[in-house]
Amino acid sequence: MSSSTYVAPTDHAKAADKFMEDEERVNWHDKALWFIRQKRDVASKQLPEWELLRETASQIKQNVLSNLDTYLEEFERHAKQNGITVHWAADAAEHNRIVLDIIKRHGIQKLVKSKSMLTEECHLNDFLGDNGIDVVDTDLGERVVQLAQEPPSHIVLPCIHKRKEEVGELFHQHLGTEKGASDPAYLTEAARQHLREKFLTSDLAITGVNFAIAETGGFVVCTNEGNADMGAHLAKVHIACMGIEKIIPKAENLGVFLRLLARSATGQPITTYSSHFHRPRPDQEMHIVLVDNGRSIQLGRKDFYNSLKCIRCGACINTCPVYRRSGGHSYHYAISGPIGAILAPNMDMKKNADLPFASTLCGSCSNVCPVKIDIHNQLYQWRQVLSDGGYVPKTKKIGMQAMATVLSNPTIYRVAGKSGRFMMNLMPGLANMKAVNPWAKQREMPEPPKESFRDWYLKNKKKS
Amino acid sequence: MKVGLFVPCYIDQFYPQVGIATLQLLEKLGVDVEYPLQQTCCGQPMANSGFSSMTGGCDANFVRNFTGYDYIVAPSGSCVLHIKDHLHDDKNPEAATHIRSHIYELCEFLTDVLEVKALDSKFPHKVGFHTSCHGQRGLHLSQMTELNAPDFSKPGYLLNMVKDLELIPLNRKDECCGFGGTFCVTEEAVSVKMGRDRVQDHLEHGAEFITGGDVSCLMHMEGILKRQKSPVKVLHIAEILNGQYE
Numbered sequence: 001m002s003s004s005t006y007v008a009p010t011d012h013a014k015a016a017d018k019f020m021e022d023e024e025r026v027n028w029h030d031k032a033l034w035f036i037r038q039k040r041d042v043a044s045k046q047l048p049e050w051e052l053l054r055e056t057a058s059q060i061k062q063n064v065l066s067n068l069d070t071y072l073e074e075f076e077r078h079a080k081q082n083g084i085t086v087h088w089a090a091d092a093a094e095h096n097r098i099v100l101d102i103i104k105r106h107g108i109q110k111l112v113k114s115k116s117m118l119t120e121e122c123h124l125n126d127f128l129g130d131n132g133i134d135v136v137d138t139d140l141g142e143r144v145v146q147l148a149q150e151p152p153s154h155i156v157l158p159c160i161h162k163r164k165e166e167v168g169e170l171f172h173q174h175l176g177t178e179k180g181a182s183d184p185a186y187l188t189e190a191a192r193q194h195l196r197e198k199f200l201t202s203d204l205a206i207t208g209v210n211f212a213i214a215e216t217g218g219f220v221v222c223t224n225e226g227n228a229d230m231g232a233h234l235a236k237v238h239i240a241c242m243g244i245e246k247i248i249p250k251a252e253n254l255g256v257f258l259r260l261l262a263r264s265a266t267g268q269p270i271t272t273y274s275s276h277f278h279r280p281r282p283d284q285e286m287h288i289v290l291v292d293n294g295r296s297i298q299l300g301r302k303d304f305y306n307s308l309k310c311i312r313c314g315a316c317i318n319t320c321p322v323y324r325r326s327g328g329h330s331y332h333y334a335i336s337g338p339i340g341a342i343l344a345p346n347m348d349m350k351k352n353a354d355l356p357f358a359s360t361l362c363g364s365c366s367n368v369c370p371v372k373i374d375i376h377n378q379l380y381q382w383r384q385v386l387s388d389g390g391y392v393p394k395t396k397k398i399g400m401q402a403m404a405t406v407l408s409n410p411t412i413y414r415v416a417g418k419s420g421r422f423m424m425n426l427m428p429g430l431a432n433m434k435a436v437n438p439w440a441k442q443r444e445m446p447e448p449p450k451e452s453f454r455d456w457y458l459k460n461k462k463k464s
Numbered sequence: 465m466k467v468g469l470f471v472p473c474y475i476d477q478f479y480p481q482v483g484i485a486t487l488q489l490l491e492k493l494g495v496d497v498e499y500p501l502q503q504t505c506c507g508q509p510m511a512n513s514g515f516s517s518m519t520g521g522c523d524a525n526f527v528r529n530f531t532g533y534d535y536i537v538a539p540s541g542s543c544v545l546h547i548k549d550h551l552h553d554d555k556n557p558e559a560a561t562h563i564r565s566h567i568y569e570l571c572e573f574l575t576d577v578l579e580v581k582a583l584d585s586k587f588p589h590k591v592g593f594h595t596s597c598h599g600q601r602g603l604h605l606s607q608m609t610e611l612n613a614p615d616f617s618k619p620g621y622l623l624n625m626v627k628d629l630e631l632i633p634l635n636r637k638d639e640c641c642g643f644g645g646t647f648c649v650t651e652e653a654v655s656v657k658m659g660r661d662r663v664q665d666h667l668e669h670g671a672e673f674i675t676g677g678d679v680s681c682l683m684h685m686e687g688i689l690k691r692q693k694s695p696v697k698v699l700h701i702a703e704i705l706n707g708q709y710e
Contacts, residue, residue, distance in 0.1 A: 013651045020653045030661070034636070041609065050612040319610065321640045325657045358651060360644030360658075361512065363601035367610035376601075380512065387514030400515045407473065407505040408521020417477045438649040442656040443687030446478045453476040453483035457499050461487075 016326035039267025061309035078217025092122035114228035116208030153328025156314035205231030209242035218278035316365035356382035468533035541599025585707025588628035592671035
């Protein structure tokens with residue numbers, strides 16, 4: 001697959017408008033994700049200790065983030081003892097170079113890759129494609145978006161925005177399925193046959209990492225399709241790519257995280273495959289690439305560092321009422337939804353200044369988070385940082401300054417209130433004019449009352 | 465006990481009847497209520513837009529108006545949450561601290577401070593209750609569906625005291641309505657869609673009225689209902705609990 005032709009829109013509200021043009025799609029997108037949120041609710045309520053598990057996971061990650069350097073070195077030491085080659089990458093470019101070097105050293109032209117949000121963040125597919133390497137994503141949803149030349153729209157459900165008919169058309173074009181066929185079982189079988197051939201003929205497999213264990217030097221990859229195992233077990237070379245925050249101290253901690261991950265993600269008690277890798281097979285090479293790419297900077301931000309606790313379950317995305325109606329691509333960042341909106345500004349404040357504003361601050365995200373990241377508070381805090389840094393439009397700042405002046409001064413406030421109500425009484429048509437007032441495009445303005453509460457109070461109460 | 469009544473700016477300007485109902489209700493329950501005349505706004509519109517740096521004036525004015533009361537009560541979960549979380553005044557730090565820890569949203573004041581056991585009101589209608597996010601997830605006025613924790617609802621407890629009122633069930637009992645402050649205009653399309661979906665849930669379950677603790681959410685849903693020419697009306701919970709609505 002050559003580099004993707006998809007150009008991400010740069011403004012969440014505009015991209016959301018576009019997604020909203022197809023209301024029927026928005027409706028089933030919303031319902032599909034809400035269904036998963038409900039499954040998550042049922043699964044989490046079957047465990048009496050659920051809230052304790054969340055707190056425990058949060059504290060384990062707190063310890064990890066407070067001692068990240070020590071745990072990383074401990075992990076490196078043990079991984080090396082196990083015969084794994086460990087690489088360190090400061091940023092996405094270095095990560096991509098390291099992966100390409102390994103591929104080239106083996107003279108490999110094509111490879112299989114299982115789900116890894118880190119490689120999405122680093123745009124590895126585009127980079128390898130530009131260097132003539134054929135990368136096949138083996139997660140079914142990822143393969144669908146790869147064939148469509150789009151990025152994933154959701155970290156767990158990469159093609160949740162696509163109708164089965166659209167998948168059928170893609171498969172017809174690329175895999176030769178029957179024109180017009182959209183039966184999920186038929187399409188899945190076609191994908192299975194197509195991917196089977198790729199697995200059998202690839203000498204190199206890339207996987208992500210869900211948890212890397214400092215104590216053992218091993219790592220765990222969770223999938224529902226078994227595609228990480230299939231790739232890694234058949235290939236002569238296995239490269240696992242991970243962000244440095246994926247470390248956990250001990251193997252016993254897995255008992256906490258594996259119970260939380262799948263229940264939060266899809267409402268399953270556990271992922272179908274939780275594969276533990278410790279050392280290469282005798283005839284195999286195993287590499288692990290530890291990537292920083294902005295994480296050390298985020299770790300140094302006191303209001304935002306705990307976003308690095310994220311285990312990429314996607315629960316905050318499923319529950320987000322904005323995400324469900326705007327679609328994943330409206331976030332124009334590898335990780336969409338609320339968690340993406342607090343991670344993205346760390347990478348590029350200018351480009352991602354709109355994302356923390358793509359929220360009503362309803363707070364549902366923080367409540368479902370299995371590691372208790374205070375996501376909605378961080379959205380609020382990022383707004384302050386972005387405004388202070390001059391990353392929001394000047395007109396907005398001027399408007400807010402005017403509003404602050406009116407609202408800080410009781411006299412000006414009363415005069416403005418009177419004239420505002422007066423104007424609305426005089427010309428209700430103007431207040432409801434769609435072009436000048438975004439409120440009134442699809443909503444009526446409130447009917448202006450004849451007097452304010454204060455006026456009423458002075459008249460009726462103050463006399464006594 | 466002396467209570468300072470905080471009537472948020474948009475209620476003062478657009479929904480005075482909510483302030484009136486709140487005042488009458490509190491007085492009926494024997495509370496000595498005063499409305500400080502120079503009050504304006506809690507400062508949330510600026511802060512949620514990223515300009516908390518501009519809220520100093522509102523903060524100072526708020527502290528000037530509400531110093532010296534045993535409690536401050538407001539018919540808005542959102543504004544109360546903002547004061548609780550963000551009110552600061554370098555010149556009067558102690559007064560600000562007292563206000564932050566003694567400000568109550570109306571329902572929680574009735575259940576937690578006054579410990580109301582009965583109300584003299586009747587409302588023979590099917591009512592849908594809209595749970596406002598800031599009241600619920602911020603002030604914990606009711607249990608959040610995301611958590612594995614016992615169910616409760618302070619507004620629900622109060623509505624159950626109203627004679628002949630039938631509270632309807634909802635498919636999504638604590639989904640956001642999409643108002644979100646300036647979000648409602650900067651993300652107009654998503655905001656309206658969220659509002660329409662929320663309203664639809666109430667309509668499907670036969671609501672004649674939608675009530676709630678935050679006028680901002682209700683104003684948003686009212687705007688959508690009116691555009692749809694729906695006969696369904698919105699009312700603030702104070703208007704129902706006060707029993708004077710006709």
